[in-house]
Amino acid sequence: MNDALKIVLVGTRHPGNIGSAARAMKTMGLSRLALVAPECFPDPHAYALAAGANDVLDVAEVHATLEDALAECRFVIGTTARRRTVTMPELPPRDAARQLVDAQARGGVALVFGRERTGLENHELQLCHASVCIPANPDYSSLNIAAAVQVLCYEIRMATLSTNANADMDAATIAASIDPDDLPATQAEMEAFFQHFSALLDDIDFHKGRPPDMISQRLRRLFQRAQPDPRELRILRGIFSDTQRLLKKS
Incomplete structure (x- = not known):
């Protein structure tokens, strides 16, 4: 079972879909499921449709926000069924799977x-490094x-099976042997950085009364x-901190 990669379901309405997703994951060797604000979980319908993947549901994480669910992640891909106004790399499924598998070493x-009905909202997609759309x-x-x-x-399963057979250590072991300061920052660290950057831009009146959304998205x-x-x-x-300190003295 591959537990280095997390599947995250946001705002799932029907518990049966959670169970069916858990079944789909287990058949492909994935075990880490995270649920963000599910409307009904735990629920008997989820376990009924899991069809033997109860162990995936038993240890599923439940979070109030997507930010919490992604806090320790260093690379995130969001799914979308349509072109969005959020500018980001758009990957086909096979490429997305390969990037996810490769990124596990970090x-x-x-x-x-x-x-189910509306997918991810734009502000949720902004937490992702890239998007993937099934054609x-x-x-x-x-x-x-x-x-x-x-x-x-x-696709993740196929990318995993095609990974270099000479790699003796799994992704988690490799990541544990690397200094965390040499790895890409976690999602939580990036969000703290963006909040600090936003506060500095406000302190210097960078936006000058204009809506900050577009600039914030591009900087992100x-x-x-x-x-x-x-x-x-x-x-x-x-x-940023030194700049803010000097601003207060001026």
Whole structure:
């Protein structure tokens, strides 16, 4: 079982979909399931449709927010069924699976699925480094959430099986042997950085009354592409703090 990669379901309405997703995961060797604000869980319908994947449900994480669910992750891909206004790399399923599998050597990774009817909201996609879309029939693209989980978990399975057979250590062992300061910053560290950066921009009146959304999105994309490590974030935040201190003295 591959427990280095986390499957995250956001705002799932029907508990049966949670059980079916757990079944899809287990058939492809995945065991880490995280639920963000599910409408009904735990629930007998989830266990009924898990069909033997009860162990996945038994240890499923439940979080109030997506930020909490992704806090320790260093690389995140969000699923989407349509083109969004959020600018980010858009990957086909096979490429997304390969990037997720490769990124496991640097720490926690996650694949995020949105609500049954509306998917992920734009602000949730902004927490991701890239997006993935299953190229379904454009005349009938309605794909059940558990079916989408199955398709992408299959691609992850194939990417995992094709990984270099000479690698003797699993991703978790490799990550544990690396100095955390040499790894990309976690999602929690990045969010703290973005909040600090936003506060500094407000302190210097950078936006000058204009809506900050577009600038904030572009800056977020810039730093997520760069994938800074914790040392680099500490340097930048040190600059921010010194600037704010000087502003208070002036």
